[in-house]
Amino acid sequence: MNKEELEKLFLEQVKKRISEERKEQIDWLERIPWEYKGRYAEVKWGDEDLVENLSGMCITRIKKLENLENNPYFGSFSFALNGENNQTFRLGKTV
Numbered sequence: 455m456n457k458e459e460l461e462k463l464f465l466e467q468v469k470k471r472i473s474e475e476r477k478e479q480i481d482w483l484e485r486i487p488w489e490y491k492g493r494y495a496e497v498k499w500g501d502e503d504l505v506e507n508l509s510g511m512c513i514t515r516i517k518k519l520e521n522l523e524n525n526p527y528f529g530s531f532s533f534a535l536n537g538e539n540n541q542t543f544r545l546g547k548t549v
Contacts, residue, residue, distance in 0.1 A: 461530075468526045476519040483512040522547065 455463070486508045527546040534540060 472522050479512050479516045
């Protein structure tokens with residue numbers, strides 16, 4: 455495989471992982487009310503606030519992952535030692 459084909463393969467793997475993570479976050483978002491409702495009624499700020507805060511964090515993460523699916527990184531650079539390409543790093547927008 456040439457360098458361009460390897461890069462395309464890597465990009466597809468990254469996109470697949472982002473998509474999987476997004477699906478996991480959506481699943482978690484749907485489970486939050488069932489996991490926490492009624493469990494922490496005795497705490498100062500109560501279940502509703504806990505569910506709302508956890509849901510908000512999930513929604514923020516899902517939006518970031520949706521943005522990443524189209525453009526997971528915007529650049530890359532490689533270190534070469536003695537003319538050999540030893541390691542490539544990709545620069546992304548967010549994690």
